[in-house]
Amino acid sequence: xxxxxxxxxxxxxxLHASSQTVIxxxxxxxxxxxxPGANVILNGGASGTVADHNGEFSFKDIPKDTHEIKAxxxxxxxxADVIEADKEEVELTIEMKSSDYELxxxxxxxxxxxLARITNSQPVQHIPNDFIRDxxxxxxxxxxxxxxxxxxxxxxxxxxxxxxxGMGYYRVVVAQNGIKHEGQQWNSHxxxxxxxxxxxxxxxxxxxxxLKFGSDAIGGVINILPPDIPKEDGIxxxxxxxxxxxxxxxxxxxxxxxxxxxxxxxxxITHNRFGDFKIPDTDYFVEPAPVSASEASHxxxxxxxxxxxxxxxxxxxxxxxxxxxxxxxxxxxxxxKSENGFFxxxxxxxxxxxxxxxxxxxxxxxxxxxxENYSINSNSKIDIGNNRLEIGLGYQYNLSQxxxxxxxxxxxxxxDLEYYRSKDNLELELALHNxxxxxxxxxxSINNHIFDFVINSQYHNHKHEGYSHILPDxxxxxxxxGIIHRYHLNDEWRINSGVRFDFHNFEMDExxxxxxxxxxxxxxxxxSKNFNGSSFALGANYTPHSNLLLRANIGKSYxxxxxxxxxxxxxxRHEGRFERGDLNNKPEVAWQIDLGAEKRFNRLExxxxxxxxxxxxxxxxxxxxxxxxxGQVYEYRQSEALLYGGxxxxxxxxxxxxxxxxxxxYVYALNLDxxxxxxxxPPFSILSQLTWMFNNSGEMFSNSRLSFEARxxxxxNQTVPxxxxxxGYVSFNFTAQTDLNVGENKLNMLFRVNNIFDNRYxxxxxxxxxxxxxxxxxxxxxxxxxxx
Numbered sequence: 001x002x003x004x005x006x007x008x009x010x011x012x013x014x015l016h017a018s019s020q021t022v023i024x025x026x027x028x029x030x031x032x033x034x035x036p037g038a039n040v041i042l043n044g045g046a047s048g049t050v051a052d053h054n055g056e057f058s059f060k061d062i063p064k065d066t067h068e069i070k071a072x073x074x075x076x077x078x079x080a081d082v083i084e085a086d087k088e089e090v091e092l093t094i095e096m097k098s099s100d101y102e103l104x105x106x107x108x109x110x111x112x113x114x115l116a117r118i119t120n121s122q123p124v125q126h127i128p129n130d131f132i133r134d135x136x137x138x139x140x141x142x143x144x145x146x147x148x149x150x151x152x153x154x155x156x157x158x159x160x161x162x163x164x165x166g167m168g169y170y171r172v173v174v175a176q177n178g179i180k181h182e183g184q185q186w187n188s189h190x191x192x193x194x195x196x197x198x199x200x201x202x203x204x205x206x207x208x209x210x211l212k213f214g215s216d217a218i219g220g221v222i223n224i225l226p227p228d229i230p231k232e233d234g235i236x237x238x239x240x241x242x243x244x245x246x247x248x249x250x251x252x253x254x255x256x257x258x259x260x261x262x263x264x265x266x267x268x269i270t271h272n273r274f275g276d277f278k279i280p281d282t283d284y285f286v287e288p289a290p291v292s293a294s295e296a297s298h299x300x301x302x303x304x305x306x307x308x309x310x311x312x313x314x315x316x317x318x319x320x321x322x323x324x325x326x327x328x329x330x331x332x333x334x335x336x337k338s339e340n341g342f343f344x345x346x347x348x349x350x351x352x353x354x355x356x357x358x359x360x361x362x363x364x365x366x367x368x369x370x371x372e373n374y375s376i377n378s379n380s381k382i383d384i385g386n387n388r389l390e391i392g393l394g395y396q397y398n399l400s401q402x403x404x405x406x407x408x409x410x411x412x413x414x415x416d417l418e419y420y421r422s423k424d425n426l427e428l429e430l431a432l433h434n435x436x437x438x439x440x441x442x443x444x445s446i447n448n449h450i451f452d453f454v455i456n457s458q459y460h461n462h463k464h465e466g467y468s469h470i471l472p473d474x475x476x477x478x479x480x481x482g483i484i485h486r487y488h489l490n491d492e493w494r495i496n497s498g499v500r501f502d503f504h505n506f507e508m509d510e511x512x513x514x515x516x517x518x519x520x521x522x523x524x525x526x527x528s529k530n531f532n533g534s535s536f537a538l539g540a541n542y543t544p545h546s547n548l549l550l551r552a553n554i555g556k557s558y559x560x561x562x563x564x565x566x567x568x569x570x571x572x573r574h575e576g577r578f579e580r581g582d583l584n585n586k587p588e589v590a591w592q593i594d595l596g597a598e599k600r601f602n603r604l605e606x607x608x609x610x611x612x613x614x615x616x617x618x619x620x621x622x623x624x625x626x627x628x629x630x631g632q633v634y635e636y637r638q639s640e641a642l643l644y645g646g647x648x649x650x651x652x653x654x655x656x657x658x659x660x661x662x663x664x665x666y667v668y669a670l671n672l673d674x675x676x677x678x679x680x681x682p683p684f685s686i687l688s689q690l691t692w693m694f695n696n697s698g699e700m701f702s703n704s705r706l707s708f709e710a711r712x713x714x715x716x717n718q719t720v721p722x723x724x725x726x727x728g729y730v731s732f733n734f735t736a737q738t739d740l741n742v743g744e745n746k747l748n749m750l751f752r753v754n755n756i757f758d759n760r761y762x763x764x765x766x767x768x769x770x771x772x773x774x775x776x777x778x779x780x781x782x783x784x785x786x787x788x
Contacts, residue, residue, distance in 0.1 A: 025092030121539025167219030288576030729761030
């Protein structure tokens with residue numbers, strides 16, 4: 001009897017399986033480019049899914065029958081067809097046509113952004129590789145400063161940090177496919193250890209993204225996405241050489257990609273070397289000191305070059321992966337090293353030291369910094385029916401060393417002085433080990449619903465060494481769990497929501513003063529504390545028709561204080577300031593609202609995105625009027641705060657050849673406790689570009705264009721005591737670019753002139769503003785690259 005029952009069950013399952021089918025496909029446009037984020041539904045919504053970043057989709061366990069299939073995406077006409085699913089597996093190619101108003105050139109650029117702009121209730125801007133190459137500056141953050149809402153906090157030619165909507169440091173996450181990239185974020189002269197040449201594409205999330213990336217993403221995220229998997233077997237690559245006149249920059253990059261069956265790889269190598277940067281006519285600088293102090297008026301002569309700002313960058317990376325029917329997996333290995341000199345504002349007062357710096361524009365003397373970054377990341381996406389499991393693992397080792405002329409103020413540290421002088425004047429060494437694990441299970445088997453169950457965990461181990469002290473040894477363990485829900489209500493409405501809980505444990509070692517006759521006896525007491533918090537968000541996207549998108553998002557975010565905001569104590573030498581944290585600082589809590597509208601007309605697109613952030617306990621670094629022998633004292637404080645503003649963008653195609661773009665950003669940061677401004681807020685700025693695209697009718701040249709760019713920054717007088725006001729400015733740039741067709745390959749030539757008229761202006765959030773040193777002068781750049 002039991003045997004007969006088993007046979008019946010097996011026959012039933014076999015018959016059921018034989019009556020089911022799998023429908024797989026890809027959504028492309030008329031240029032054969034994938035359309036990520038396209039909505040694909042069967043039988044009026046009985047089953048639905050969203051095409052992935054490669055435009056691919058699948059339906060499993062579908063009855064063998066006749067089905068109606070529809071596909072839709074912003075900027076494309078609705079696709080509808082009837083298919084006969086009479087085999088065990090059905091392969092489809094859905095080709096969508098652009099709406100009439102959509103120009104071909106614009107459409108190709110936007111295909112990848114459709115997924116983000118339709119499905120997210122926050123502003124997410126996709127940055128393709130072409131944008132990075134065409135706007136490439138000395139660092140990734142300087143390159144991204146052309147994006148409305150993104151600013152760059154610069155130190156010279158090769159060091160910069162991101163600022164999104166007026167927030168930076170520990171409020172902005174830089175991630176590599178979801179794995180947080182860590183370093184000494186507190187340090188304005190500790191740049192992001194990422195080779196921008198190796199980036200294929202990335203996304204900029206403006207505003208809180210704590211649900212997915214954790215509490216540090218309270219201000220925004222720069223998420224570096226993995227390179228595309230090659231579509232065909234074979235080898236491709238690119239070589240480039242760049243030269244710049246201002247700082248005598250010379251650099252090169254080589255990249256190689258390949259695929260063989262299910263396996264693929266990407267490799268990249270970069271080397272850049274540059275000298276001291278040149279500034280417009282400037283007679284003097286002043287030492288960093290409180291505005292009210294007498295030192296603030298002490299003028300030191302300066303030449304046309306900012307001495308000892310030369311640097312070097314070297315980078316290697318490799319990605320190896322596999323693409324199977326069950327999903328895909330890859331591992332990424334990368335190494336990045338940068339070495340930069342610091343402008344020696346102290347040494348410029350000593351004639352002997354000044355002459356040493358002025359002997360060569362390319363020497364890197366003390367004070368200087370070296371940063372080495374090693375990372376291993378892996379990512380696996382496993383399809384489980386219609387659902388997906390994604391696992392990301394990462395290890396990063398970041399080593400920062402600073403070398404300066406060392407001094408014993410009291411004579412009590414003779415042995416220490418000799419020891420660290422023998423180690424190349426090692427003033428500070430900071431070693432950070434970072435382990436990360438991200439697990440996301442995406443439940444997609446419920447019609448029109450996607451549930452992402454997220455678990456993130458991260459462990460920091462930090463050690464310090466060197467003659468000076470600024471940050472004690474510490475361990476930090478962070479774990480977060482959350483649920484993100486996306487509901488495709490109908491063709492017009494999408495609802496996004498989520499909730500997350502974070503748990504943090506800090507263990508900070510005691511740090512004693514090695515010279516009891518100078519300063520406080522204890523720099524930092526031993527510290528141990530747990531921080532717990534929660535975040536949530538609710539948003540909606542409304543697309544009544546293909547040329548209008550409205551969105552709104554409200555939520556609460558939470559950020560635990562960083563080790564530096566809690567335990568900093570010491571001289572930030574290059575900045576010329578003594579910084580001090582507070583172990584009593586509490587986690588930040590922010591209530592946020594974000595709105596957005598995108599409207600497309602025949603040849604015109606307009607985007608506006610206002611926002612407001614209310615903080616119950618906003619952490620900020622406050623310049624004080626106290627001047628110690630080491631430098632001006634800056635303290636971490638907390639207050640009730642309000643940050644509001646927005647971005648706008650206009651894109652107008654006057655003709656098939658002439659395009660005009662303009663975008664602007666504004667942030668106002670208010671300390672509600674004393675009704676005053678918050679320090680170091682970027683001013684209102686506008687970036688406009690006029691581009692002429694040639695009709696290359698011959699076979700020799702293609703993609704030729706000329707661009708004129710103007711950047712306007714308003715005066716920033718919303719400052720605090722001991723922070724300088726900054727005058728407004730206008731700077732102009734010019735770009736010419738073309739592709740020379742060499743058989744099936746291309747030789748690209750890019751010629752650019754930055755700051756055409758050699759204008760003298762200041763960046764309000766740059767270190768050099770305090771010294772009254774302007775931004776670099778005219779720079780002529782030539783990049784030649786060969787793609788095969």
